[in-house]
Amino acid sequence: MTKPTTTTGKNWTKTELLSDFVEHVDPASFDARPIIDGYRKAAFQARNTARAADLVNEMAADKDCAIILTLAGSLVSAGMKRAILTLIECNMVDAIVSSGANIVDQDFFEGLGYRHYAAPGSPDAPPVSDETLRELAIDRIYDTYIDEDQLRICDDTMAEIIGTLEARPHSSREIIDAMGAHLAEHHGDAESIVLECHRRRIPIFVPAFSDCSAGFGLVLDAAAHAEPRASVDSGKDFLELTRIKLANPQTGLLMLGGGVPKNFVQDIVVSAELLVEKGLASQYGFESDDVPMHAYAVQLTVADARDGALSGSTLREACSWGKVGTAKEQMVFGEVTSLLPLIVSDAYHRGHWKARKARKMADVLAQPVAQS
Numbered sequence: 351m352t353k354p355t356t357t358t359g360k361n362w363t364k365t366e367l368l369s370d371f372v373e374h375v376d377p378a379s380f381d382a383r384p385i386i387d388g389y390r391k392a393a394f395q396a397r398n399t400a401r402a403a404d405l406v407n408e409m410a411a412d413k414d415c416a417i418i419l420t421l422a423g424s425l426v427s428a429g430m431k432r433a434i435l436t437l438i439e440c441n442m443v444d445a446i447v448s449s450g451a452n453i454v455d456q457d458f459f460e461g462l463g464y465r466h467y468a469a470p471g472s473p474d475a476p477p478v479s480d481e482t483l484r485e486l487a488i489d490r491i492y493d494t495y496i497d498e499d500q501l502r503i504c505d506d507t508m509a510e511i512i513g514t515l516e517a518r519p520h521s522s523r524e525i526i527d528a529m530g531a532h533l534a535e536h537h538g539d540a541e542s543i544v545l546e547c548h549r550r551r552i553p554i555f556v557p558a559f560s561d562c563s564a565g566f567g568l569v570l571d572a573a574a575h576a577e578p579r580a581s582v583d584s585g586k587d588f589l590e591l592t593r594i595k596l597a598n599p600q601t602g603l604l605m606l607g608g609g610v611p612k613n614f615v616q617d618i619v620v621s622a623e624l625l626v627e628k629g630l631a632s633q634y635g636f637e638s639d640d641v642p643m644h645a646y647a648v649q650l651t652v653a654d655a656r657d658g659a660l661s662g663s664t665l666r667e668a669c670s671w672g673k674v675g676t677a678k679e680q681m682v683f684g685e686v687t688s689l690l691p692l693i694v695s696d697a698y699h700r701g702h703w704k705a706r707k708a709r710k711m712a713d714v715l716a717q718p719v720a721q722s
Contacts, residue, residue, distance in 0.1 A: 362478050364486045368497055372466040374432035374541075375691045382695035395684050402648045402680045402689075403696045409602035409646045410442050411702035416598030416709060418615050421448035422607030424491045426456035427466040428687050430606075431543060433694045437604075438546050440698060441706040445594050446547065446554045447611040450562025453526060453544060453554060459496075459504045459563070461533045461542035467495040501563065507532070508567025512580050519583035521590050522559040527712060551710035555591050557584065557614045588614070590715050592621040596636040597714055602646030603674070606686045608653055608663075616674060619643055633719055647679040650686045650693075 390400035409415050419437065426434075437443045446453075456466070471477040473493050483490055487498040511532050512525065530548020533540055547554050559582045560568060571579055595601060595618045605612050622641040625631040682689060697703065 360477075362482075364488065364497075367470065367478070367483075367486065367488060368467045368495055370468040370470070372427065372429050372468055372494060374429045375687075376432045377436050377691045377695035378698050380695055381699045382692040383699050385692055386696040395682055398680060398682045399684065399689055399692065402650070402682045403693045405602075405646055405648050405678055405680055406442075406604060406693055406697050407700055407702045408678065409604070410440075410697060410706060412600065412602070412646075413705065413707070414598075414600040415602045415645065416444040416594065416600065416711075417442055417602045417604060418445045418447060418594070419443045420603065420605040420607070420611035420615050421446065421452045422605075422609040422611050423449070423686065424451060424456065424494070425606060425686060425690075426452050426460065426543070427491055427494050427496070430687055430690055431457060431460070431541070433690050434543055435541065435546060436694050436698055438543065438550065438552065440703040441708050442697065442703050443552060443604075444598070444709045445552060445591070445711055446543075447591065447615045448554060448556055449609065449611060450556045450559055450564055453556055454508065454529075454562040454564045455496075455501065455504065457543045458508075458529055458533070459501065461537055461540040461545055462500075462504060462507060463537060463540070464497065464500040464504070466491075467497075469493045469495050504563045505566040505570065508563050509570035509574075510567075512564075512567050512571045513575075515580035517577070517579055519581050519586060521586040522556040522564075522582060523553045523587065523590055523712070523715065525559070525564065525580075525582070526554045526556065547712075550708060551712040553590070553594070553712040553715060555587055555614070557587060557610050559587075588618075588621060591615070592618045592625065593634050593715060594711055595619065595622045595641070596625070596631055596634045597711070598709070599636075599638070599642050601642075601644045603644050603648065605647070605649040605651075606690060608649070608651050612649070616644070619674075644674045645678060647674045649681045650684060650689050651681065652683065652685050654683060 386400050386403045389396040409417050469490065480490060489496040489498050489501065511528055515525065515528060526544060527548055530544045533542055533545040534548060544554065603615055619641055622631065626639060626641060
């Protein structure tokens, strides 16, 4: 192994590189209302941020509105877990759609007792090369480090959990709930999105479930057994999330980043319409002929619309697809870790969430379905 050195000749050990924990920002520990009020009188993305905060508060005050949170990018590893947990603990989240990394490789990983680390130096002037990090079994996310040896334990734990499941197709929600049950049994005092949602019966969906440590767990479990094993049913995933729309016609979206979670959650309006058109919605208790678009939508993103990609496509564009209404939508073109703590702090201290009731949609999805 080559010596991990910088141009200054300093030798770095793995312990030294993994010594500075990422700390999660607590939006309840400060009051962002004066900042948001100031932004409201400013311009550009400051004013957009204030309007986004207003819509989040309006969603929280709307007792008929089910709020769906989407997570993309590396948010938990970047210190946003406490902000997301604040939304959950204040009943401002009724379902989550996420990338696999946030839920499995980052939140569940931390729930097992591991941490993310702030990298010394900067990405432009790193203390050691990425080749050296590879030799030391350290993975890098921009300016954050993860211990690869600990991630392998997370992979093995996922294989263990999947191995206990019934040999049938499962939605990602079902597997993530089993992950929450594992944390409740073995790491009950962990601060974890997966654990808290398991306890509060908030469903979490990961449409690209194999694209993370969960995928490695599925591979390990399948390779070790010849007989059919537990698998992921993406169609069941989509149907379960669509059932949330059918059970809660008035919906609002808070989208952090873009990607698959953004499209998946917007598409449930169209899939619900298809079920109505085919006469299949009544078995889920939906008797109307009309599926309303998402009434509220807020997105925080650094992408823009010029390349036609999904992450930056405007919410007004989504209206043309019949997914999002235009009366109460706001895009904020800014980086999530800079904006989310302000918006959550503002919502927490204004307190419109205090009258909201927990919907416990995971229990609703577990109920028997009437035959059409």
